[in-house]
Amino acid sequence: QSALTQPASVSGSPGQSITISCTGTSGDVGAYDYVSWYQQHPGKAPKLIISDVSRRPSGVSSRFSGSKSGNTASLTISWLQADDEADYYCCSYTGASTLLTFGGGTKVSVL
Amino acid sequence: EVQLVESGGGLVQPGGSLRLSCAASGFTLTNYYMHWVRQSPGKGLVWLSRINAVGRGDYAYSVEGRFTVSRDTAQNMLFLQMNSLRAEDTALYFCARGLYDRHLDVWGQGVLVTVS
Numbered sequence: 616q617s618a619l620t621q622p623a624s625v626s627g628s629p630g631q632s633i634t635i636s637c638t639g640t641s642g643d644v645g646a647y648d649y650v651s652w653y654q655q656h657p658g659k660a661p662k663l664i665i666s667d668v669s670r671r672p673s674g675v676s677s678r679f680s681g682s683k684s685g686n687t688a689s690l691t692i693s694w695l696q697a698d699d700e701a702d703y704y705c706c707s708y709t710g711a712s713t714l715l716t717f718g719g720g721t722k723v724s725v726l
Numbered sequence: 727e728v729q730l731v732e733s734g735g736g737l738v739q740p741g742g743s744l745r746l747s748c749a750a751s752g753f754t755l756t757n758y759y760m761h762w763v764r765q766s767p768g769k770g771l772v773w774l775s776r777i778n779a780v781g782r783g784d785y786a787y788s789v790e791g792r793f794t795v796s797r798d799t800a801q802n803m804l805f806l807q808m809n810s811l812r813a814e815d816t817a818l819y820f821c822a823r824g825l826y827d828r829h830l831d832v833w834g835q836g837v838l839v840t841v842s
Contacts, residue, residue: 617766618770631771651829653771660820660836661763661771666829671739706829713786715761 619644619705619718626724627695629645633720637688649708650719652681655720656701664703665690680681692723699704700725728752728832735837742811742841748804748821748834752823755797759824761802762795764817766838774819774829775806811841 620638627633637644637652637684640712650668654662664670664680678693688707693700705718734746748760762774775785775795785794794807804821819837822830 648777653830655771660833661822661830662833663829663831666831667750672831706771706773708827712784712790713773714776714784717763717771719774720770 619707620718621703621705621718621721623719624692624724625694625726628703628726629695629697631695632691632693633695633723635690635692635703635705635723637690637707637718639686639688639707639716641686642711643686644683644688646710648683650681650683650688651706652702653704653706654681654690655704661704695725696708697724697725700719728823730823730832730834732819732834732837734820735739735839737840737842738811740812743807743809744811744839746806746808746819746821746837746839748806750802750804750823753823753832755804756799759826760795760808760813761822761824762793762798762804763822763829763830764815765820766814766817769817776824777804778826785808800807800837809840811839813841815839816841 655661659720668683669681729751731749761776777795792810796805821834823832
């Protein structure tokens with residue numbers, strides 16, 4: 616199972632919106648609405664910010680939103696803030712023996 | 727407070743074994759699917775293994791046959807037995823709570839394993 620494809624880096628200025636894409640296949644992202652997104656600050660554990668394509672867990676800012684079209688999922692961060700600077704990973708259920716596959720990660724920089 | 731705390735990491739020679747532990751608090755481990763994920767230095771997240779509510783383990787191709795996931799219901803602990811370790815197994819290992827296999831909502835802080 617290949618990793619999902621994410622851009623290596625995305626940047627934006629405070630207050631702007633950015634979108635991170637996550638491209639999989641018809642066997643993972645395209646087959647299931649079980650795409651999740653994780654934020655990881657340096658030296659910290661990942662934190663769930665989006666589940667089931669577009670659900671926000673309790674306590675996660677409404678500035679984070681998720682969507683999916685075909686084999687590509689997307690994470691949008693609106694009103695970019697300095698604390699949003701982190702690595703972001705998408706993840707999809709695959710239904711295969713390797714149950715979950717992650718993207719390679721996207722480093723978000725706030726200019 | 728819902729929390730996961732890993733332990734058992736360290737330095738091991740190639741071909742050696744190590745057993746990682748993950749202590750769960752604030753919830754009953756057997757009510758959830760529990761996962762192991764690792765992150766090699768400077769790299770991304772990689773899913774390794776999961777034990778479901780009835781105790782069945784599933785594994786990524788890269789570790790199948792070498793790693794075994796298990797749990798102790800009395801201690802509310804999760805384990806990962808790692809055998810035949812290779813240099814490429816060097817990583818930070820996280821345990822995580824799953825809502826089935828849909829997403830991972832609680833993560834431990836990670837434990838470092840170095841194979842050298």
